Amino acid sequence: xxxxxxxxxxxxxxxxxxxxxxxxxxxxxxxxxxxxxxxxxxxxxxxxxxxxxxxxxxxxxxxxxxxxxxxxxxxxxxxxxxxxxxxxxxxxxxxxxxxxxxxxxxxxxxxxxxxxxxxxxxxxxxxxxxxxxxxxxxxxxxxxxxxxxxxxxxxxxxxxxxxxxxxxxxxxxxxxxxxxxxxxxxxxxxxxxxxxxxxxxxxxxxxxxxxxxxxxxxxxxxxxxxxxxxxxxxxxxxxxxxxxxxxxxxxxxxxxxxxxxxxxxxxxxxxxxxxxxxxxxxxxxxxxxxxxxxxxxxxxxxxxxxxxxxxxxxxxxxxxxxxxxxxxxxxxxxxxxxxxxxxxxxxxxxxxxxxxxxxxxxxxxxxxxxxxxxxxxxxxxxxxxxxxxxxxxxxxxxxxxxxxxxxxxxxxx
Amino acid sequence: xxxxxxxxxxxxxxxxxxxxxxxxxxxxxxxxxxxxxxxxxxxxxxxxxxxxxxxxxxxxxxxxxxxxxxxxxxxxxxxxxxxxxxxxxxxxxxxxxxxxxxxxxxxxxxxxxxxxxxxxxxxxxxxxxxxxxxxxxxxxxxxxxxxxxxxxxxxxxxxxxxxxxxxxxxxxxxxxxxxxxxxxxxxxxxxxxxxxxxxxxxxxxxxxxxxxxxxxxxxxxxxxxxxxxxxxxxxxxxxxxxxxxxxxxxxxxxxxxxxxxxxxxxxxxxxxxxxxxxxxxxxxxxxxxxxxxxxxxxxxxxxxxxxxxxxxxxxxxxxxxxxxxxxxxxxxxxxxxxxxxxxxxxxxxxxxxxxxxxxxxxxxxxxxxxxxxxxxxxxxxxxxxxxxxxxxxxxxxxxxxxxxxxxxxxxxx
Numbered sequence: 048x049x050x051x052x053x054x055x056x057x058x059x060x061x062x063x064x065x066x067x068x069x070x071x072x073x074x075x076x077x078x079x080x081x082x083x084x085x086x087x088x089x090x091x092x093x094x095x096x097x098x099x100x101x102x103x104x105x106x107x108x109x110x111x112x113x114x115x116x117x118x119x120x121x122x123x124x125x126x127x128x129x130x131x132x133x134x135x136x137x138x139x140x141x142x143x144x145x146x147x148x149x150x151x152x153x154x155x156x157x158x159x160x161x162x163x164x165x166x167x168x169x170x171x172x173x174x175x176x177x178x179x180x181x182x183x184x185x186x187x188x189x190x191x192x193x194x195x196x197x198x199x200x201x202x203x204x205x206x207x208x209x210x211x212x213x214x215x216x217x218x219x220x221x222x223x224x225x226x227x228x229x230x231x232x233x234x235x236x237x238x239x240x241x242x243x244x245x246x247x248x249x250x251x252x253x254x255x256x257x258x259x260x261x262x263x264x265x266x267x268x269x270x271x272x273x274x275x276x277x278x279x280x281x282x283x284x285x286x287x288x289x290x291x292x293x294x295x296x297x298x299x300x301x302x303x304x305x306x307x308x309x310x311x312x313x314x315x316x317x318x319x320x321x322x323x324x325x326x327x328x329x330x331x332x333x334x335x336x337x338x339x340x341x342x343x344x345x346x347x348x349x350x351x352x353x354x355x356x357x358x359x360x361x362x363x364x365x366x367x368x369x370x371x372x373x374x375x376x377x378x379x380x381x382x383x384x385x386x387x388x389x390x391x392x393x394x395x396x397x398x399x400x401x402x403x404x405x406x407x408x409x410x411x412x413x414x415x416x417x418x419x420x421x422x423x424x425x426x427x428x429x430x431x432x433x434x435x436x437x438x439x440x441x442x443x444x445x446x447x448x449x450x451x452x453x454x455x456x457x458x459x460x
Numbered sequence: 461x462x463x464x465x466x467x468x469x470x471x472x473x474x475x476x477x478x479x480x481x482x483x484x485x486x487x488x489x490x491x492x493x494x495x496x497x498x499x500x501x502x503x504x505x506x507x508x509x510x511x512x513x514x515x516x517x518x519x520x521x522x523x524x525x526x527x528x529x530x531x532x533x534x535x536x537x538x539x540x541x542x543x544x545x546x547x548x549x550x551x552x553x554x555x556x557x558x559x560x561x562x563x564x565x566x567x568x569x570x571x572x573x574x575x576x577x578x579x580x581x582x583x584x585x586x587x588x589x590x591x592x593x594x595x596x597x598x599x600x601x602x603x604x605x606x607x608x609x610x611x612x613x614x615x616x617x618x619x620x621x622x623x624x625x626x627x628x629x630x631x632x633x634x635x636x637x638x639x640x641x642x643x644x645x646x647x648x649x650x651x652x653x654x655x656x657x658x659x660x661x662x663x664x665x666x667x668x669x670x671x672x673x674x675x676x677x678x679x680x681x682x683x684x685x686x687x688x689x690x691x692x693x694x695x696x697x698x699x700x701x702x703x704x705x706x707x708x709x710x711x712x713x714x715x716x717x718x719x720x721x722x723x724x725x726x727x728x729x730x731x732x733x734x735x736x737x738x739x740x741x742x743x744x745x746x747x748x749x750x751x752x753x754x755x756x757x758x759x760x761x762x763x764x765x766x767x768x769x770x771x772x773x774x775x776x777x778x779x780x781x782x783x784x785x786x787x788x789x790x791x792x793x794x795x796x797x798x799x800x801x802x803x804x805x806x807x808x809x810x811x812x813x814x815x816x817x818x819x820x821x822x823x824x825x826x827x828x829x830x831x832x833x834x835x836x837x838x839x840x841x842x843x844x845x846x847x848x849x850x851x852x853x854x855x856x857x858x859x860x861x862x863x864x865x866x867x868x869x870x871x872x873x
Contacts, residue, residue, distance in 0.1 A: 060790075060816075063816065064813070064814065143835065145833070145834075145835055149824055149828065151834060151835075156816070158846050158847065159846055242846050242847065243846075243847050258674070261671070263676050263677075263845075263847040263848075264676075281869070284869040287869065287871050288869070288871060290871075291871035291872060292871075295871070295872055377473075395866070399864045400477070401477065403473075403476065403569070403862075404862065405862055405863065406862070406863045406865065407862060407863065407864050407865065408865040408866075408867060409864075409865070409866045409867060410866070410867045410868055410869050410870070411562055411865055411866075411867030411869070411870040411871075412870065412871045412872050414871075414872040415562065415865065415870070415872055420558070420872065421558075421564060421863070422556065422558055422564075432676075433569075433571050433572055433655050433656075433860035434571065434655065434656050434676040434847070434848045434860065435676075435847045435848040437860050437861055437862065438861075438862070438863050447846035447847065447850050448850055448851075449816075449817065449818055449819070449820060449850065449851070450818065450819045450820065450834070450851050451812045451820050451822075452819065452820065452821040452822070452824055452828065453808070453821075453822045453823070453824075454821060454822060454823045454824030455823055456694070456697040456700065456701070456823050456824070457823070457824040457825065457828070458700055458701060458703075458704035458705075458708070458824075458825045458827075459704060459708055459825050459827040459828055459833065
């Protein structure tokens with residue numbers, strides 16, 4: 048696989064010197080190629096889907112895997128939206144002058160070569176490739192075996208676009224082998240060629256990547272997100288946010304899994320909140336206090352508090368106060384996204400200060416935990432690690448920087 | 461060693477909630493404790509030094525190891541200088557409002573627990589501890605066995621200071637065992653407790669850390685730095701910068717190891733540049749053209765171009781033009797620091813754009829590659845990796861961030 052790594056490094060070096068216009072030209076050509084080959088992509092996807100059914104893939108995975116012409120058009124428009132983003136490279140992110148007259152600038156540069164390991168979703172092929180290309184990085188993609196036919200056709204379109212723009216087509220490569228060992232090789236033996244690995248998939252994949260990688264990893268393990276209804280919450284807002292955070296889409300990592308509510312308002316607010324969830328088809332698992340208030344709640348187990356259901360199930364707990372809520376999130380949370388519903392700015396500040404998660408919201412749904420919703424255009428994932436990037440990983444997070452220092456003959460005393 | 465990791469995580473959680481004033485109080489107490497125990501530190505250091513001589517440590521290592529009262533005073537003032545820095549935590553580094561009214565802030569937070577593995581230099585004990593504490597991080601230190609007695613007394617002073625300020629004394633812990641296996645354990649089994657490892661030492665240590673670490677590493681491998689004298693260079697400036705970059709201190713990673721000079725000006729400028737270096741006691745190894753011009757130059761081997769001498773030796777090569785200089789640096793450089801001497805702004809811009817190193821300078825000595833010289837107060841090292849931090853790693857580079865999102869009831873459509 049080293050020829051692949053070498054080719055990626057070579058491509059990364061030329062990419063680092065391209066202009067934003069040049070890279071955008073490639074992105075538009077990629078979008079065009081995707082549109083012109085809708086039928087090929089659909090045909091490949093049908094085969095992947097049939098295989099998936101045969102192998103007993105679950106409904107969630109099958110839905111992620113499935114492409115129709117609308118979803119393919121979304122892939123193309125997503126590439127175009129990434130082209131519209133400001134240039135992530137060459138941004139002056141800091142600038143100052145030293146007493147000795149040296150001026151120092153910190154300027155963004157690409158990371159280099161990014162390895163992306165993903166499962167099931169063929170659209171990650173184009174999203175990830177486009178984000179890497181936009182930010183001047185070479186990409187090595189390793190898609191899941193469930194969608195390898197679809198991903199291969201999409202990758203063909205990407206190569207076509209990149210080549211049409213006169214950029215080294217090794218800027219976006221795909222690991223061909225469907226062998227599970229390809230992942231291992233990518234993670235360990237290629238550390239000379241890959242600067243960072245971004246895993247995107249289920250817990251099993253993420254865990255394996257974080258354990259085996261010999262290169263830095265930007266990934267997230269869990270999205271066990273919380274909505275906390277503070278005693279000063281507006282009741283309607285609490286109901287609407289809880290419902291949206293849980294039920295808008297249950298399968299995304301920003302979906303809420305646990306609702307915490309202050310004891311002082313539980314009897315008043317919880318019935319309405321629970322009714323909204325129940326009517327939307329959500330199963331409610333609660334602690335003793337919840338079960339006493341909500342008739343159709345079933346008792347929650349200890350394990351419920353740390354479970355990412357990714358399904359129409361919510362666990363609800365009554366807490367004594369904001370400190371208890373913060374402690375609960377500290378104990379069971381995964382550091383992804385938490386929302387406080389409160390009219391009290393001091394409570395919000397305390398929550399923002401003391402909860403250690405990538406994204407904290409006041410009076411808004413946890414489902415906003417998304418690069419697009421943050422205005423980053425697109426994301427390659429949401430990082431819960433603390434190193435390099437945290438939260439949505441968009442084009443700007445796929446950069447490093449260098450220092451440019453201008454003098455007029457300064458030597459160090 | 462898990463109790464150590466758990467204690468560090470616990471301390472990190474409380475540290476993350478301390479105020480800048482509170483942390484500064486601890487830093488000043490640390491400096492005071494170092495000053496009050498100068499004699500103890502000196503006594504311990506004498507034993508380390510004697511052992512080092514017995515075990516045949518080289519002159520460079522012995523010099524790094526040796527403390528006198530001036531050097532100890534410098535340790536104390538360095539801690540105080542770190543206290544004077546602005547608060548690295550809670551900085552709003554980005555802020556914007558979305559069309560739906562959500563306001564988003566990106567705010568710095570500590571990284572968490574930082575493992576620092578270092579060799580020989582007892583002053584790293586206090587520098588690293590102070591930088592970690594200033595930025596709200598807990599530190600686990602693992603000093604080299606050559607200086608363990610000195611480091612232990614310094615660590616005692618640190619604990620005293622931290623405790624005096626009422627901060628959990630596990631904020632700065634030291635791995636007691638002098639066993640080499642302690643490093644392995646720190647690198648692999650402690651990945652649950654350590655967020656990032658910073659190695660500081662020789663190539664052997666750095667290589668081992670980068671190979672064995674199961675946690676992200678911020679480190680540098682080599683400082684094979686270049687000075688490139690462009691054809692438009694001012695001749696006196698070229699001489700002064702070459703001399704300073706090489707000879708001011710030869711043992712630091714920002715010291716120049718190779719001088720490149722344009723053919724067009726080699727005959728004119730090189731004799732003067734070489735005379736300056738020779739008179740300062742520097743050995744010159746050159747390519748054929750250099751040997752033809754400089755009488756006391758000896759022929760360089762291929763391996764010279766990739767050697768970090770850290771000594772009074774320089775390799776000099778005549779290049780055809782700026783492209784050849786950039787290609788040489790790309791092939792042999794280590795991505796640390798390079799300087800171009802030129803009066804031509806376009807040449808400087810080309811050099812800045814096309815050379816892929818952490819620090820690029822125009823008309824200034826490479827010896828400015830230093831967190832202190834950059835105005836960062838102090839540094840824990842210079843990173844040549846591309847992920848998280850690149851270049852000098854100061855207090856601000858020891859932070860992560862979180863997103864704070866404020867709404868008024870927004871749910872996601």
